[in-house]
Amino acid sequence: MKKLLALVIALTFLGTHSAPAHQPVDLLKTDTTAAKGPLLVDGTVSFAIRASFTKAGEKKGFRAQLQEGDALNFQYLIMDKKPENALKMTQLPTLVVTGPGGFKTTMKLNERTKFLETFSQTMYLYLGRHSSVAKSGIYSFLLTSRGKASITLGVGDKEIPGEVLRGPAPTPTASAKASASASASPTTAGYTMTQVKANNSAKSCWAVIDDYVYDLTKWINSHPGGSGAIISLCGTDATVSFKAQHQNQAKPAVRLDSYKLGPLQK
Template identity: 50%
Template structure:
């Protein structure tokens, strides 16, 4: 079964390689993206993205994040190019993908098919190994990929064929400043991994209210009101380890 969404994603790779803009963005997961909380953030998880992960040996890790709203669909696909060494590998030797939902529920992606797919733009044969959709809960989804041997895979998320924004980890988002801002989950997540002074400066620059919920072993008393212009952070050893709206 051919999926139009993936055709569009592969088109994005072809256009990207020609240096042209495309509404369907490829994302390369590099050596700096070794955990989900160190990976890029897909601002709208319903938009089509294709993410490529290359591994040179076992036990290497890559990760990324995607923001979804309550009731939206989480769409996920796992593919390999239909050529050696990947198509000769036992499934047990291919990289594993673990998806952690905002409520902490984990799902290890299981290989449920081996479906041929010819991508005409790059004239490349692929194999679908897994495809599924599920109803999302509000928040940031974490995707963790771990290798078991030298291999390359492509995973795709979303289905909406429109331009998608990507925030980089530990980089203050380049967004329009507002007098009374509404902080999104994706924007708040950019603070994770920052030094605490850098995170505080970023929040001040964007007119966010910034408060510390916990620093190392010290818990702080907080009001229970929920504010869309505020982030609450957790700090360990001088770094932001969690950042939530409210």
């Protein structure tokens, strides 16, 4: 009891604020643009995007999907310990955020507010915050370093599990190419329905949705509704089935887009 009271007194004296844990996402060396970086499927979910730089001029980025009227919330933070807390604001990476409707803002580092991240018992410093109403679409975040530094961006505020997508859209697998009766590469007009029908198994599963061809092979064993729901779509025009299950749902649409191969040839 005495230890708890001492901790409360210490935090009060420091003027700190307790904050919940964010789901961590580390930016990689290959995340050199927002398009190459990870996609937060729901940008209202609480994420902690961590980025480390070794020299000036390095870039790292990521994206966040938001719906019309969602809260666009993000914060710029550093750990309250050396070397980061000894750096001047002008030595830290810049952050530029762009989005739908011509949205563009450069994060202003204009505060230095302490808070305790309770999960790891780590002290941080808020250096800047942004809050506005989002338009529907993808928001891109790009950091550019001015020297060696590590920072954290807090995105979203809902303390629920979130989904993060990485990497480009999957390309046709070797088995898909072998089983297709024609080349897996599209013509200038797109993929043919003959190619789609040839990829009709769990080993190579293509489907058409709204006149676009998708390779769903890697999604079969990850589908929350079970593999059978995807296998039944292999080699078919699955537009009606997909819309019956996921009409106007953002997360399935974003997930589906990551498996797009190209347009269906008319």
